[in-house]
Amino acid sequence: xxEKSDVIFVGNKPPMSYVLxxxxxxxxGNAKEIxxxxxxxxxTTAVDVAEIARNRFMKDLKVSNITIGTAEMPPREGENxxxxxSTIEITLTKE
Amino acid sequence: xxEKSDVIFVGNKPPMSYVLxxxxxxxxGNAKEIxxxxxxxxxTTAVDVAEIARNRFMKDLKVSNITIGTAEMPPREGENxxxxxSTIEITLTKE
Numbered sequence: 001x002x003e004k005s006d007v008i009f010v011g012n013k014p015p016m017s018y019v020l021x022x023x024x025x026x027x028x029g030n031a032k033e034i035x036x037x038x039x040x041x042x043x044t045t046a047v048d049v050a051e052i053a054r055n056r057f058m059k060d061l062k063v064s065n066i067t068i069g070t071a072e073m074p075p076r077e078g079e080n081x082x083x084x085x086s087t088i089e090i091t092l093t094k095e
Numbered sequence: 096x097x098e099k100s101d102v103i104f105v106g107n108k109p110p111m112s113y114v115l116x117x118x119x120x121x122x123x124g125n126a127k128e129i130x131x132x133x134x135x136x137x138x139t140t141a142v143d144v145a146e147i148a149r150n151r152f153m154k155d156l157k158v159s160n161i162t163i164g165t166a167e168m169p170p171r172e173g174e175n176x177x178x179x180x181s182t183i184e185i186t187l188t189k190e
Binding site for chain 2: 040041043044047048050051055063066067068069070084086088090
């Protein structure tokens with residue numbers, strides 16, 4: 001499984017950094033499937049990344065699965081309640 | 096179809112407004128399925144809305160489908176290139 005499925009965590013970098021990571025992972029030859037994981041505001045970036053990769057660079061890329069969920073985050077400094085954030089996982093498969 | 100599938104467009108309002116819209120639509124009795132549509136930064140809000148509705152208010156709600164895509168937006172004033180924005184559609188089904 002390890003060489004067949006890779007995970008890329010999407011954060012605050014520009015979308016193109018993650019698009020490049022996808023292209024690199026697929027062209028290294030081992031990956032057949034890559035999962036983008038993001039939470040909070042980065043969810044929008046993750047969707048952008050998937051769309052840019054698919055429409056502009058790798059036409060044979062398919063979105064094979066999308067899952068949403070909720071994760072608990074530790075409280076910020078000075079706060080004492082933990083926060084809930086939404087998460088997304090987008091799986092891209094090369095045909 | 097019209098009374099079985101409703102669409103809620105998620106924008107810049109607080110997530111709870113949309114959660115209320117979902118609860119209202121389902122409890123009016125006709126809707127079996129509701130689709131949340133959002134684009135750009137509102138994608139994160141749409142995921143939050145689905146998660147809040149499902150975890151806090153309607154435990155029998157299921158995410159039956161998620162689709163992502165790209166839409167072309169007309170250029171902003173003073174610009175002459177149209178922009179691409181990512182979109183999401185989240186379908187919620189009551190069991």
